[in-house]
Amino acid sequence: DTAVSQTPKYLVTQMGNDKSIKCEQNLGHDTMYWYKQDSKKFLKIMFSYNNKELIINETVPNRFSPKSPDKAHLNLHINSLELGDSAVYFCASSPWPSGRAEQYFGPGTRLTVT
C-alpha cells in the first residue's frame, strides 16, 4: 500500500500555463511538506502544513500556492509557469509534532516547462 502518493508523475507544459500537483498520504501523519529538487539534485523545502495550516513558507514566488483540503492531502498549484520552475517536486509527510522528525517522501513529479 503506497504511503505517500503524488499525481501526476510527469508534467510537461508551456510557459505561462497554470498547473496543479496532488499529494496524498495514508500514514495518519499531521504534517506534510513540499520540496523542490533541482537539476543538481539538491532538495529544498518549499512549504510545510500541519493539520491544514501553513507553517513554513520559504522564499518561494507567490505563483506557488499550496492547498490542504484535509490533513491527508496537500496540493501544489503553480500559476504562470516559467522555465526555471522545471524540476522534480516531492511531497513528504511526518509524524511531527509527535517528537519524531523523520519524513516519508512520495515518488516525485517531474515538471518540464517548455
Added chain:
Amino acid sequence: QKEVEQDPGPLSVPEGAIVSLNCTYSNSAFQYFMWYRQYSRKGPELLMYTYSSGNKEDGRFTAQVDKSSKYISLFIRDSQPSDSATYLCAMSKGAGSYQLTFGKGTKLSVIP
C-alpha cells in the same frame, strides 16, 4: 558556509567493500539526523534515523553521529550492486515544524 556539507562524489567501489559516507554541519542546533537513499528517478527513502549522538545499526548499515565534531557518517558493509544510488544526509533542529535540511547527496556505484 553551507549548513550541511556533503561530498557529491561520485564514489565507486567494488562489490563487498565497506563504504563510508559523511556529512558535516555548522549549526549545533541540529538534533535529529537521517540518511536517505535515492535511486534514479525515485523519491528519497528513509534508511536510518538517529537522535543526538551515538551509533545505530540496522543490518548492513551503521549510522554514527558525533555532535561534538558536527559530523555524521553512514557505513555500508558488504556493499552490493543494489546499493548503487545517491545517499542524502538530512538533519532537523527539532523546533518549528521539524523541517529537514539536506546535504547535496553522494552518488555511489557498487561495481560487481
